[in-house]
Amino acid sequence: MKKLFIAFGFVVALLVAGLVVLATMDFNRxxxxxxxxxITEDGVEDRSVATDGTVYMSYWYExxxxxxxxxxxxxxxxxxKNLRHEAYLMLYTKDGNEVTSYDEVQYDELPAKVKAQFK
Structure with missing residues (x-):
């Protein structure tokens, strides 16, 4: 009986750990x-209205x-939101150019070959 409780506790702990990982992991990255x-200029504004009247704004950059x-x-x-001019972004991409997420980074954090392109 004691082994059954230990096994059950282990399975519950494994499930809880799995849920925590799934809840905190960003699969877009x-x-x-x-x-x-x-970023050197403002994004192109895209306004959409939901059925309840809520207005959603997004800004497109190409x-x-x-x-x-x-x-x-x-x-x-x-x-x-409209991104800050002169900000450097690290884009998370798949299939070459499909952007799934981004983070703002400092110039010092850029790879050397990328820094050469921005000078």
Whole structure:
């Protein structure tokens, strides 16, 4: 009986750990390639209205980014706000140029071959 309780406790702990991992993991970033871009102008505003009247704004950017080897990649992505000019972004990409997420980074954090493209 004691072994049954230990086994049951182990299974419950494993399930809880699995749920915690699933809840905290961002699958939009997991296993993705990186490209880097500098925001130089405002995004194109896209306004949509939900059936309840709520207005949703997004801003679309289409510009050249650079992969970690310094090669050009044309990317198109959206943000929920107009991004800060001169900001550097690390884009999470799949299939070459499909952007799934992004993070703002500092110039010092850029790969050397990417820094050369922004000078």
């Amino acid at each position: 997991l296993g993705k390639d990186h490209a880097y871009v500098q 510009q050249v980014a650079y992969d970690e080897d310094g090669k050009e990649v044309l990317v198109k992505f959206s943000a929920s």
